[in-house]
Amino acid sequence: MNDGFAYIDRFAPGLPDPTPKFAGFPPFNFIGGHNDPEEIPRDALAEAASRVIRREGAALAMYNLGVGPMGYPPLRRFVADKLARHRGMAITADDVLITSASGQGIDFVCRLLLQPGDTVLAEEFCYAGAIGKFSRMGMNVVSMKLDDDGICIDALAATLAELKEKGVTPKFLYTIPTIQNPTGSILPLERRHALLALCKQYGVPVFEDECYADLVWAGGAPPSLYALAPDQVIHIGSFSKSLAPALRVGYAVAAWPVLSRMLSCKTDGGTGALDQMVIAEYFSAHFDDHIARFTAVLSEKLDTMVEAVAREFGTSVEMFKPKGGIFLWLKLPDQVDVRTLIKPAADAGINFNPGPEWACGGPAAKSYLRLCFALPSKENIREGVAALARVCFAQTGIPAFSDNSRNVA
Amino acid sequence: MNDGFAYIDRFAPGLPDPTPKFAGFPPFNFIGGHNDPEEIPRDALAEAASRVIRREGAALAMYNLGVGPMGYPPLRRFVADKLARHRGMAITADDVLITSASGQGIDFVCRLLLQPGDTVLAEEFCYAGAIGKFSRMGMNVVSMKLDDDGICIDALAATLAELKEKGVTPKFLYTIPTIQNPTGSILPLERRHALLALCKQYGVPVFEDECYADLVWAGGAPPSLYALAPDQVIHIGSFSKSLAPALRVGYAVAAWPVLSRMLSCKTDGGTGALDQMVIAEYFSAHFDDHIARFTAVLSEKLDTMVEAVAREFGTSVEMFKPKGGIFLWLKLPDQVDVRTLIKPAADAGINFNPGPEWACGGPAAKSYLRLCFALPSKENIREGVAALARVCFAQTGIPAFSDNSRNVA
Numbered sequence: 001m002n003d004g005f006a007y008i009d010r011f012a013p014g015l016p017d018p019t020p021k022f023a024g025f026p027p028f029n030f031i032g033g034h035n036d037p038e039e040i041p042r043d044a045l046a047e048a049a050s051r052v053i054r055r056e057g058a059a060l061a062m063y064n065l066g067v068g069p070m071g072y073p074p075l076r077r078f079v080a081d082k083l084a085r086h087r088g089m090a091i092t093a094d095d096v097l098i099t100s101a102s103g104q105g106i107d108f109v110c111r112l113l114l115q116p117g118d119t120v121l122a123e124e125f126c127y128a129g130a131i132g133k134f135s136r137m138g139m140n141v142v143s144m145k146l147d148d149d150g151i152c153i154d155a156l157a158a159t160l161a162e163l164k165e166k167g168v169t170p171k172f173l174y175t176i177p178t179i180q181n182p183t184g185s186i187l188p189l190e191r192r193h194a195l196l197a198l199c200k201q202y203g204v205p206v207f208e209d210e211c212y213a214d215l216v217w218a219g220g221a222p223p224s225l226y227a228l229a230p231d232q233v234i235h236i237g238s239f240s241k242s243l244a245p246a247l248r249v250g251y252a253v254a255a256w257p258v259l260s261r262m263l264s265c266k267t268d269g270g271t272g273a274l275d276q277m278v279i280a281e282y283f284s285a286h287f288d289d290h291i292a293r294f295t296a297v298l299s300e301k302l303d304t305m306v307e308a309v310a311r312e313f314g315t316s317v318e319m320f321k322p323k324g325g326i327f328l329w330l331k332l333p334d335q336v337d338v339r340t341l342i343k344p345a346a347d348a349g350i351n352f353n354p355g356p357e358w359a360c361g362g363p364a365a366k367s368y369l370r371l372c373f374a375l376p377s378k379e380n381i382r383e384g385v386a387a388l389a390r391v392c393f394a395q396t397g398i399p400a401f402s403d404n405s406r407n408v409a
Numbered sequence: 410m411n412d413g414f415a416y417i418d419r420f421a422p423g424l425p426d427p428t429p430k431f432a433g434f435p436p437f438n439f440i441g442g443h444n445d446p447e448e449i450p451r452d453a454l455a456e457a458a459s460r461v462i463r464r465e466g467a468a469l470a471m472y473n474l475g476v477g478p479m480g481y482p483p484l485r486r487f488v489a490d491k492l493a494r495h496r497g498m499a500i501t502a503d504d505v506l507i508t509s510a511s512g513q514g515i516d517f518v519c520r521l522l523l524q525p526g527d528t529v530l531a532e533e534f535c536y537a538g539a540i541g542k543f544s545r546m547g548m549n550v551v552s553m554k555l556d557d558d559g560i561c562i563d564a565l566a567a568t569l570a571e572l573k574e575k576g577v578t579p580k581f582l583y584t585i586p587t588i589q590n591p592t593g594s595i596l597p598l599e600r601r602h603a604l605l606a607l608c609k610q611y612g613v614p615v616f617e618d619e620c621y622a623d624l625v626w627a628g629g630a631p632p633s634l635y636a637l638a639p640d641q642v643i644h645i646g647s648f649s650k651s652l653a654p655a656l657r658v659g660y661a662v663a664a665w666p667v668l669s670r671m672l673s674c675k676t677d678g679g680t681g682a683l684d685q686m687v688i689a690e691y692f693s694a695h696f697d698d699h700i701a702r703f704t705a706v707l708s709e710k711l712d713t714m715v716e717a718v719a720r721e722f723g724t725s726v727e728m729f730k731p732k733g734g735i736f737l738w739l740k741l742p743d744q745v746d747v748r749t750l751i752k753p754a755a756d757a758g759i760n761f762n763p764g765p766e767w768a769c770g771g772p773a774a775k776s777y778l779r780l781c782f783a784l785p786s787k788e789n790i791r792e793g794v795a796a797l798a799r800v801c802f803a804q805t806g807i808p809a810f811s812d813n814s815r816n817v818a
Contacts, residue, residue: 001500001501001503001504001665002500002504002639002640002663002664002665003664003665003666004639004640004664004666005614005640005643005663005664005666005667006609006614006640006641007522007612007614007641008666010522010580010614011521011522011670012520012521012522012523012524013524015520015521015670015673015674016670016673016674017673018666018669018670018672018673019478019669019670019672019673020669021477021669022476022477022478022479024477025471025475032472033472034470034471034472034475035469035470035471036470037467037468037470037471038467039470040466040467040469040470042462042463042466042467043463045462045466045469046458046459046460046462046463046466047459049455049458049459049462049683049687050455050456050458050459051455053451053454053455053458054451054452054455057449057451057454057455058446058447058449058451059446059655060444060449060454060652060653060654060655060656061443061444061445061446061448061449061653061654061655061783061784062434062443062444062446062654062655062784063441063442063443063654063655064655065655066434066443067431068430068431068433069428069431070431091410091411092410094410095410095411100509100657100677100681101677101678103676103677103678104677111421111424112420112421112424113416113419113420113421114421115421115422171419200415203416205414205415205416205419230411230413231411231413231414231415232415232416234414240678243469244469244470244682245469245470245471245472245678246468246469246470246471246472246473246474246679246682247469247681247682247683248509248677248678248679248680248681248682249681254411254414255411255412255413255414256410256411256412257412257413257414257417257427258414260427260428260429260430261420261424261425261427261428263427263428264424264425264426264427264428265424265425267512268509268510268512268513268657269510269512269649269654269657270655270657271657271681272509272656272657272658272680272681272683272684273653273655273656273657273684274458274656274681274683274684274687275681275682275683275684278458278683374470375470375471
C-alpha cells in the first residue's frame with residue numbers, strides 16, 4: 001500500500017477530516033438506514049437482471065442508455081405509476097427525473113434555490129444528511145415544532161409570521177411528511193392542506209422528501225403534498241428503503257422548469273444503468289407483493305424492538321412508535337446525555353444514532369436517540385437493546401428499574 | 410405533465426441554462442464517448458449478474474454492501490490486478506477507491522487541491538469535461554504544447570520556468586498520457602521520465618487520467634506515470650470505455666492521504682452496487698479476451714473512418730491517427746471554422762465535437778474536430794463522413810477536390 005503523497009502540504013484549506021479505514025460493522029449495529037438482508041429477493045433480482053440485460057443490454061454502450069439524461073424510461077414509468085396509485089399524484093414519466101439516490105435530489109434542490117445566508121425551514125427532528133447539507137451551504141435553519149402527528153401548524157404559522165416581520169422569506173420548507181425521519185409520524189390530511197395554504201400565503205416552496213413513504217403500516221397515509229399542490233412542491237423519493245440502499249437510485253418529481261434546471265446540475269453522466277434497469281424490471285412486476293411482505297417483516301421487528309426497549313429501559317424511556325419505516329426514536333430522561341454513551345456503547349459493540357445529529361437544535365436533543373430495527377435479527381435486537389441498557393446504567397444509573405441492567409451491571 | 414412551478418423567480422442566480430428535452434440521437438452520431446452496441450457481451454453480462462446477485466445479493470441491504478465506502482472488494486482487487494499486469498503498477502486493492510465514474514475522480518482531485526484563482530497545467534487539446542470543471546472552479550489553465558507523441562518536454566520545461574519566474578506553482582499537471590483525448594497519442598517512456606523529473610523539480614503533483622489506456626492497439630504502451638513515481642501521481646481510470654458508459658464506475662489510485670480525503674468528499678452514499686458487482690464478476694474472468702476482441706473491432710472501425718475521411722476530404726484534412734481508443738481528431742484548413750458547421754451538420758443529421766470545446770485555447774482550435782468511431786456501424790461511418798464533407802463543402806467550399814462533395818452539393 002502506498003502511504004506517501006509528496007504534496008500533502010498542497011491540500012486546499014477547509015477540507016473535511018480524512019476518513020479512517022473502515023473497521024467493519026459492530027455486533028449490534030443500530031445506525032444508518034440499512035435494510036434486512038433476509039428480505040432481499042435475490043432469486044427474483046437475479047432473474048430480473050438476467051432478463052433485462054439480455055433484452056436491452058446493447059444500450060449500455062451509450063451514455064444514459066441512449067435515451068437522454070432523465071433516466072431509464074421503464075423506471076420513470078414505474079415511478080409515475082407507483083406514485084399515482086399509492087401517493088395520489090397525477091403525473092406521467094415526463095414529470096420524473098431519476099437521481100443517483102435521493103441525496104442527489106437534495107443537492108439539486110439546494111443548488112437551485114439556495115445561496116449562503118438564506119433561511120430554510122426544517123422539522124425540529126430531521127434527517128441528519130439534509131441538516132448536514134444545509135449547514136455546509138451556510139444556511140440559517142429555522143426549526144418547526146413537531147408532535148405525534150408531525151408539524152404543528154399553529155407553531156408554523158407563528159414562525160412564518162415572525163420571519164415575515166423580520167423581512168425573511170424562507171427559500172423552502174423541507175419536510176418528510178410521511179414516516180418522518182426520525183420520529184416516524186404521518187402528517188394528517190388536514191395538516192397537509194393547512195401547511196400548503198400557509199406556504200402559499202407566505203410564498204414558500206415546499207420540498208417534500210418521501211423516502212420512507214413506501215413503508216407504511218396498515219392504514220396507509222394521505223396523499224403526498226405534491227399530489228395536493230403540484231405547483232408548490234418539489235418531491236423526492238428513493239429505492240434505498242423500499243428495496244436496497246446499496247442501489248443508488250432515487251427520483252425527483254417536479255414541474256419542468258425545476259427538472260430542466262436539475263438536469264443542468266446533473267454532471268455525473270447519468271445514474272448507474274444496471275441499478276436502474278434491475279429495479280424497473282423487478283418492481284414493475286413485484287412492487288405490491290414485495291412491499292406487503294417487507295412491511296410485515298419490518299412491523300414485526302419493530303414490535304420486537306419496542307418490547308425489548310420496554311423490558312430493558314422500563315419507565316425511563318419515551319418511545320415514539322413509528323407508523324412505518326425502519327427507525328425507532330427514543331427519549332431518555334433529561335439528565336442522560338446520549339453523547340456520553342457513544343464511546344462506551346461502541347466499546348460494548350453497539351452503534352446508535354445520537355439525537356443531536358438528528359435535530360436542528362443539536363445539543364437540545366441530547367437525551368434522544370435513534371435505533372434502526374431493519375438490519376438486525378430479532379435475537380440481535382433483543383441482545384443489543386439489553387446491552388445498550390447495561391451501558392446506559394453503568395454510565396448514568398439509568399434505567400434504575402431495569403432488573404436486567406441491575407443484575408449485570 | 411406539470412409545466413408550472415409557482416416559485417420560478419426564486420432560483421438562485423448563476424445557474425446553468427435549463428437543459429432542453431432530449432431529442433434522440435441524430436442519424437450520424439459522432440459525438441461523445443459512446444461505445445459499440447454490438448460489442449456489449451449481453452449473455453456473459455446477464456450470466457455474471459445472475460450469478461453474483463444470487464451469491465451476494467443479501468449484502469445489497471446494506472449501504473456500500475456493508476464493506477465500507479472504498480467500493481466492492483472484488484472490483485478493487487480486479488482493478489489492482491489489471492493495473493499491475495497492464496500498467497506496471499505495484500499496487501493492491503488498498504490503493505484503489507471506486508468512484509461513480511472517472512468524472513467523480515476529477516471532481517475529487519479538484520476539491521482536494523484547488524482554490525479559485527489557482528493555476529493548473531493541461532494539454533493544449535484536452536478532455537472537454539476536465540476543461541469545463543477547471544473553468545467552473547475559476548482556474549487559470551495553462552496549456553502544454555503537444556506533438557504526435559504527446560506533451561513536448563522542452564516546451565513544458567520552459568513553461569514551468571516561466572511560471573516559477575512569476576512565483577506561480579501549478580496545483581497540478583493534468584494529463585491523459587496513454588491514448589490522449591482527443592489526439593490519441595501515447596507519451597513515450599523517456600518523456601514520462603522527463604515529465605516526472607520536471608514535476609518533481611518544480612513541486613507539481615501529476616494528475617494522470619487513463620480512461621482510454623485499456624484500448625491500445627497492438628504494440629502496447631509504457632507503464633503509467635503512477636507506476637514510475639507513485640508518490641507524485643494521482644491516477645484515475647474508468648470502465649466507460651473498456652466496457653460500457655451507461656455503467657457509472659471508475660476508480661482512483663493514490664496514496665492513502667489522498668484516498669482518505671477523497672472518501673470524505675464522497676457524499677453520494679456509495680457507487681451503484683450492481684454496476685460494480687457485474688463489472689467485477691464479468692471482467693475478473695473475461696477482461697483479456699474482451700479487450701482483445703473489442704480493440705480489434707475498434708481498430709477496424711478506425712480504418713473505415715480513416716478511409717472515409719481520406720476519400721471525402723482528400724488533401725483538405727490532417728488526420729491524427731490514434732494509437733487506440735474511440736476518437737479520430739482532425740484538422741481542416743485554417744479558413745474553416747468548424748463552429749459554423751455545427752448547425753448545418755445537425756440539420757443534415759450529423760453531430761460532431763468541435764475542436765474549441767476540446768482545447769484549452771478554445772477558439773484557436775476552430776479548425777479542429779473530433780469524431781467518435783465506436784458507436785456507428787462501418788456503413789454509417791462511410792455515409793456520415795460523406796454527408797459531413799457535403800455540408801462542409803456547401804458552407805466553405807472545402808473540401809475542393811472531393812468528387813463526392815462536388816457531385817452532390
